[in-house]
Amino acid sequence: MTTEAQPTLAEFIDNWEETSEGNRKAFLRLKAHLAAxxxxxxxxxxxxxxxxxxxxxxxxQTDKSLFVMVDVIEDAPRWISVCFYGEMITDPDELGDFVPEGLLGEDAICFDIExxxxxxxxxxxxxxxEAFDAASNG
Incomplete structure (x- = not known):
């Protein structure tokens, strides 16, 4: 598939019908938080x-290629996985899952939103x- 056939972010959002789980709304909130x-x-x-x-x-940021990855997983219904490099955040309530080599080959902490x-x-x-602050300090 060529890149021309891939949807833009705006097209993806526009074509995503909200379901009772509210994951489109959750994605939009996380996107707005990041954009701010x-x-x-x-x-x-x-x-x-x-x-x-x-x-x-x-x-x-010099030692990592990103500070957060918000993935929408294509499933029925769609759900969201938000991953961070393990050393860039804390998880005081232990709500995330530790994923060895789970983010671009490095240890990660991921949070699933169903x-x-x-x-x-x-x-x-x-x-x-937290991750943004760590990234902004290099």
Missing amino acids: KDGAVLTFIPRKGVTYSLRGTHPR EWDDAQIGYIESRID
Whole structure:
């Protein structure tokens, strides 16, 4: 498939019908949180039928290629996996899953969102804040 046939982020969002789980709304909230980070660069990498990945990077980041990866997993219904490099965040409530070599070959902590949960999303936003701060310090 050529890149021209891949959806843009806007097309992906526009074509995603909300379901009772509320995962489209959760994705939009996480996207907005990332977009509000001064200096954050967002990249959308679609793998149609598999995952749709929103990746956050920071220009000052030198040792990692990103600070967060928000994947929409193509399933019925779609769900979201938010992954961080293990050393860039804390997980004080131990809500994430440790995934050896789970993020671009490095150890990761990932949080799965299967349905809208305001507290869970807020907790993940705090992890995004931590990872962004770590990335902005190089």
